[in-house]
Amino acid sequence: MDSRIPAIEVRGLRRDYPAPTRRARRAGTVLHALRGIDLTVLPGQVFGLLGPNGAGKTTLTKILATLLLPSSGTARVAGHDVVADTRAVRHAVGCVFGGDLGLYERLSGHDNLRYFAELYGVPPRAARARIAELLDLVGLSGKADARVETYSRGMRQRLHLARGLLHDPQVLLLDEPTSGIDPVGARELRTLIDDLRTRGKTVLLTTHYMFEADEVCDDIAIIARGRIVARGTAADLKAMVTAGQTIEIELHGLGAETFEPVRGVPGVRAVTVESRDQVQLLRVQADPDDALPGKLHALLGGAVVGRMTVREPTLEDAYVQLVEGADEAEGSARVG
């Protein structure tokens, strides 16, 4: 690929969906999945798109894969427009969507790959060598002749990846590829992505696992409510919240209403609660303030059952703060 041409270039991309119910459609309700995305991914980059469920990650990936049409704006992959040059984009892109489905269950892994090699126009002789190489790469050589219906979720995911790489695409779109697979499988997949980077492939990886983005991505964009709310390297994003502190407090059996006053404490930027067995972990991101832990302890009273720790923010903290910020901005815009 010409290194001067961006691997992915998106300008003012919007995508609306009609409301799911007939009544809402009659009322003219439209769901805005993407609200003006601008994005440039350079050739050879592993680019992470981080965002919560419903943020618009899959919609963006599907537009780039030519499976969806944008409502407005433009998107180009390897220099080809996704609306006007569909065929050229399909040659340039490999797609890997997460999940158990998307494979022919009654066929073997090998047969699945052979079929898709034909659909991608890989010459038969080259396809034979390529399939063997990819099965080896994803660790499925020993199960290549077994039917896909006998595969575990991790094996299916690796087969998806092999299929995405069959035609040696310039750009690989990975939509939550490690979702639902075991930690060992996920680590192997990340190693594989790293390997693709060394081969000069451009990878767009959507995920909601912070550590995954931190580990493999050269550049990251955080997407929330259809907008990109931050962009940079993992270090850049962490730096956005380093002028602050993260306080974690272990609590027991409290209702959501108990946490609300914490949000109102001066200097508090974001509050999240995570349930772990019988214990809840309250995570507070705040401005630097030595007195804050004491204030929180007093506010929560006897509910504090375990440790209270104060630490430097991580990428996850940056993510939470940015996504919550987007939610709040959306809420105030709606109120306003």
Next chain:
Amino acid sequence: MSASRVTFAAAAVMLKMLFRARVVVVATVLQPVVFTAIVSLLLRVGSRGDPTLGEAMGATVMGMWSSVLFFAGGMLTRERRQRTLEMIVAAPAPLLLIMLGTSLATALMGLYSLVASVAVVTFGFGVPLEIAEPGAFAVASLAAIAGTGLFGVLLAAFFVMFRQAGIFQNMLEYPVWIASGVMVPLALLPAPVQVIGWLLPPTWGQEALRDAASGAGGSWSASLACAGLGVGYFVLGGVLLMLAEQRARMRATLPLS
């Protein structure tokens, strides 16, 4: 990318999947045997003598139509359900060629229908295996497979374009058998039904096979009509498929969710 390779690959995958589904194999194996036996028994019980090889061709076309209706017609809906539709649409190969391969594969299963029907009347009812015009019979077999198969492309496109139409898929089996004259001679049906019959490739496929087997003449022109109608429906199916794909990309309906 070679069009023939894509078509062949799609046909091979379809056949492999069909043969690996036990219920499909049982239905496909039994159906033509049962149909031919029923037709032959009706003729014998009705004191109209033993069946002829030509009459068995009706059962052949019935089997061909059933497999195209259910396996090719439902192909895109099945692909959508198992989430492979997005994967094949994301590939650069035209969806039309994939559909062509799939439909021809299902129609090819009609070859078995042909062999089974001939075997039942020959071995079960003692009808001599005499084909009056073997050359015309071979061409008629190919025309019936191609015409019915190409019609399957239109069906698949129609069922994917109008999802509610899928409800009628099960109901279409008998009306087409009747309208194509495989159960009752076309001449005995009301005029509007006859017109519908003339527009159906199975009508001409059956006529071509029957005439070639009995030597009644007219097999070549019926073969031509069958193949010609098939090509017409294939073109129509191609246009509909293109519209369906465009609409699915616009409405986000490639996956079911």
